Amino acid sequence: MRAPYPENRCLSTLRETQGQPWSRGAIVNLWDGRKIAPILDFDLPEFHQFRVDHSDRISISGVQEKISVRIENGKLVPTESDGQYILKPVPSMTSLGSREEVPANEHVSMQIAAQAFGIEVPPNGIVFFRDGSPAYIVKRFDRNPATGKKHRQEDFCQLSNRTQVTHGRNYKYAGSYEELGRILRRYCGAYAIEIEKLFRLIVFNYVIGNGDAHFKNFSLVPTPLGDFVLSPAYDLLNTKLHLPTESSMALDFFAGDFETEAFRQNAFYSGADFLELAMRFGMKPERAVKILQSVRSHSDKADALVRVSLLSEAARSNYVAIVRDRTRAVLMGL
Structure with missing residues (x-):
């Protein structure tokens, strides 16, 4: 199966790579030195089911559904607590124009903020569900990465x-x-x-x-x-x-x-x-x-x-x- 992403471009920084999904900087900053597969081990229906099951615990604002995920055994998995990242798929609101572009839009906008305008942003990137659908992922800056304790914001x-x-x-x-x-x-x-x-x-x-x-x-x-x-x-x-x-x-x-x-x-x-x-x-x-x-x-x-x-x-x-x-x-x- 062909990868649903360009194989010579970092899915975080958008810099050229030698056939790898992540640049060295992305591996360090986004994944804390770990090599994480860009294809998630769950699909979009599972994402929505998790969100429904835990809607009283996870804040959903606007049209961009999101859940917390963390790294377990080298994979990104949904979590109720101690989330290390926020995951946002294509919005399900069908009346939103070009909704399939939203993850890539937020990703490149955050990269423009950091790389072009010098604005501090948390590390972020694009990952994919098993069906090839994209999702925007961003590292949480409101949590202590070691303890999971929430910082004041x-x-x-x-x-x-x-x-x-x-x-x-x-x-x-x-x-x-x-x-x-x-x-x-x-x-x-x-x-x-x-x-x-x-x-x-x-x-x-x-x-x-x-x-x-x-x-x-x-x-x-x-x-x-x-x-x-x-x-x-x-x-x-x-x-x-x-x-x-x-x-x-x-x-x-x-x-x-x-x-x-x-x-x-x-x-x-x-x-x-x-x-x-x-x-x-x-x-x-x-x-x-x-x-x-x-x-x-x-x-x-x-x-x-x-x-x-x-x-x-x-x-x-x-x-x-x-x-x-x-x-x-x-x-x-x-």
């Missing part, structure tokens, strides 16, 4: 006491990116460093077409010194591939009803909006400009990664077109 809904009771059914979308900065200032002693990370992540989400970067998709984790910093980025994907008519961003840029003159004229976010956001974050203007100008070279690297990703040719072309369009918008007015 607070998302921005928790940090702002934002719930369905306080902010309604769409509570995680009720707010602005400007407000994220205020929350960050409240909790981070090294604010000047962390706000640049947040700004870069917001820029990245816009460039790749991620319209679902809401309050729960940003988190803080404690340092050994007791301070808080941004967690590694997670749940990054080009949502516009699947929902082409959705809003360009999950949150408003600014608190209240403020809009920049550029937005009123263009009807889309551009460099002027990001510079205004950076000013409200208290960033130095030259630092914001440097981050925005770097998008040009980052986008070239993103194109290269997309072209060797596991997306279909049509999805690759669409992804690249979205990135190029958003890059032009970000560079406007700088």
Whole structure:
């Protein structure tokens, strides 16, 4: 049986290999030095049955079903507790456009974040069920790998006491990116460093077409010194591939009803909006400009990664077109 993946390309880093599914870096970072087969020892129906059997223990959000898995005897197996990885197959929601592309989309988006934009992400990759169906897998960063004990992690809904009771059914979308900065200032002693990370992540989400970067998709984790910093980025994907008519961003840029003159004229976010956001974050203007100008070279690297990703040719072309369009918008007015 022919492998359902390219045999000369790492299923994590997308770098060329000599006929192996994992590069040396992936073996070390994703699998902790172990050689794990990219074909799972269970199939998609078993995945869904496990999820049903343990739905009271495993949190399922949005349309992306997921379960925890761990390595046992050199194989990935589903687990109720002490999970080392999160596994996400193709979503079962049939109304979602190009749903079969979701695992490869999230994978390449996370790789673009790390390799092109310099954003910290947990190790991740693509594995396959026995029928050849792909699944996205990501290493958990909220657990101690030795003990399985959960680390403290607070998302921005928790940090702002934002719930369905306080902010309604769409509570995680009720707010602005400007407000994220205020929350960050409240909790981070090294604010000047962390706000640049947040700004870069917001820029990245816009460039790749991620319209679902809401309050729960940003988190803080404690340092050994007791301070808080941004967690590694997670749940990054080009949502516009699947929902082409959705809003360009999950949150408003600014608190209240403020809009920049550029937005009123263009009807889309551009460099002027990001510079205004950076000013409200208290960033130095030259630092914001440097981050925005770097998008040009980052986008070239993103194109290269997309072209060797596991997306279909049509999805690759669409992804690249979205990135190029958003890059032009970000560079406007700088």
